[in-house]
Amino acid sequence: MFTHTHPELRNDLSLRWSRLQKGIQHAGADALIISSNVTVFYLTGRIFLGYIYMPATGEPWFFVRRPCGLTGERVESITKPEQIVERLAAHGEKLAQTLLIEDDDLTHSEWLRLVAAFPAATVKTGGSSVLRTSRRVKTPYEIRIMKKTGARHADLIRQYPSVFEHGMTDQGWAIELFHLMLKAGHLGHFRIAGNTMEAFMGTILAGDNGGAVSPYDFALGGAGLHPSLPIGQSGVTLKEGMSIMVDIAGNFYGYLTDCTRIFGVGKLDPKAYDAHAVSIAIRNAIMAMAKPGVACADLYALAIQMATEAGLADCFMGDQQKAKFIGHGTGLVINEIPVLGPRSKETLDAGMCIALEPKFVVRGTGAVGVEDTLLVTSNGMENLTPAPDDIITL
């Protein structure tokens, strides 16, 4: 492991490695090769260009292409992946016969090259799945970071109105919100898995832009400012009677909390307050039901049932186009597993961090609803982003 790794982090990394190794064993493989930035950070606490060779048992090897000068135990400097096998052999490491590769994270070309670099191994599919499964339950160190992130995030949300001015556009306010967050230590970067997903920092959806259809698989999308990035703000002036949904992730230490709050310019249509109250009721009902062992699909079904009973099924999770989930894991990327959707086969585990976002679109007013990042504990769920959750009048 790299020199100068903090002992507390070092201990936690050992836990992550051993969890991952159980997954590798369970998948029937001898080793897993890791090279995506997010997973390299997860397993070492830093980002480097290169490869981690994680055997099913024993200690991992770290093969670094960039930056130069990284040193430590079992750290090897290489220039190309073809050197991994010879280095492992030189150290007397038994080579994997059955190998996992990150099939959902590497491009096909990268995958081909890695496979060719292990000519003696049989490559199995499912490496990314083993990693995602390992990452979905946070370690004590990660939970501490998620809690710190959520607290800073919630504190900033309380400050959102301080940078609002009447007459602004959605993008005008968004720019001031991003500025506020960066000044408070936000790193800016928005990490999301999947090469068709993208966004800049967050979305501020005002009025009917809350129901705009989107190419992206977010809960709600927004039309965006330009066809090259059709997500978020549409450039509309914020006017009396509009609800404004502010959904910006918190990222101060590389881990993302997700929290959405609603602001109203003056008084809104009473339907908006009613639907918002249903969203809060759904969140609270799910928090009351959730504990280790509960099925994610059952939480989704509860939300649908409550939205339907409130007569709001048509505008729940979008109107013209609907999201097929009410929440998702969050952490190093905004879209970790599990997904709280109808076809999920997953159950909750203590240590999962779930962004729960039951949202409604009220035509003529805009989007309403809350999103919070919730930590699953043995006793239920803890809200890591406890910002005031009523609609705030601007």
Added chain:
Amino acid sequence: MFTHTHPELRNDLSLRWSRLQKGIQHAGADALIISSNVTVFYLTGRIFLGYIYMPATGEPWFFVRRPCGLTGERVESITKPEQIVERLAAHGEKLAQTLLIEDDDLTHSEWLRLVAAFPAATVKTGGSSVLRTSRRVKTPYEIRIMKKTGARHADLIRQYPSVFEHGMTDQGWAIELFHLMLKAGHLGHFRIAGNTMEAFMGTILAGDNGGAVSPYDFALGGAGLHPSLPIGQSGVTLKEGMSIMVDIAGNFYGYLTDCTRIFGVGKLDPKAYDAHAVSIAIRNAIMAMAKPGVACADLYALAIQMATEAGLADCFMGDQQKAKFIGHGTGLVINEIPVLGPRSKETLDAGMCIALEPKFVVRGTGAVGVEDTLLVTSNGMENLTPAPDDIITL
């Protein structure tokens, strides 16, 4: 094609399609399937989740999964890629026997699924390469956008000092620069090809952070504020005698111009001004030599020769860790081809947009040098980012 596409764009898209079709024919394929956001935007002027089926001759088909409601000629709504073949057959379209897929842009899992969706086709490698090659020469419409973007970018660079205050950190100034750019219509998003490359808007490298080693393959990197994103600002306070390299892309319409300028807090070490003058001389010499048909490797060799003659080879393009290029194509992503490196086999063509960045690291002072986005024309190169290029004293 989609309804409501502007006629000027529609005409330009036809030119892009025909160039791409020549590439498909040259690769010996019957069709190319496109699904990455950047290329979907390149070929349609919008982003959707789905697939473009581009035959080697004739008109393309557009298969849209999201958003709902998109209509137009040869536009088909689907829910999964397995429907493409049946829809093509239903329309009497001759199915490709030899097919290209975006192997450098799709994950291995996505690639597997697409291949399975075309059971009768032989899949060839090289689809991404055909697309990159097609995209490297901009069309008249794209050149107009690159020119508009460069002009706005250069105008903003003139305003950078207006948001500087003595006593700021690099990140403090960076936040104000990002704020300035967003208020001027910058879309914020920084598109870069390759899943190990990432950054937030741009980098502001002050003092010795200009020479910090980096996991990323940028000309210079910087240490970053946090191990989860080791790129750019390091949090250092801007002090007398430091050079500050500001490298933020321009993005107002989905196309990126790249331009770097240097600022000095008070007077700098004379070595910094000397090295900066060499950078400008290299840029000017390359602009004088460059025209269609000139080899990219020869431009790189000229830069190395000039840096060496100036006695600055050791600190050219980094000191501890060196970039292996002095420039790169730019456009829809910041790292288009061609690369101006020693092993490049490419030659310049009229319509290429090249970000040329001969940069030096002056230990104890910081990074210096200019970066400009240059359009290759039949007569030579035109600077699309003509901001003042001397070191500006803050």
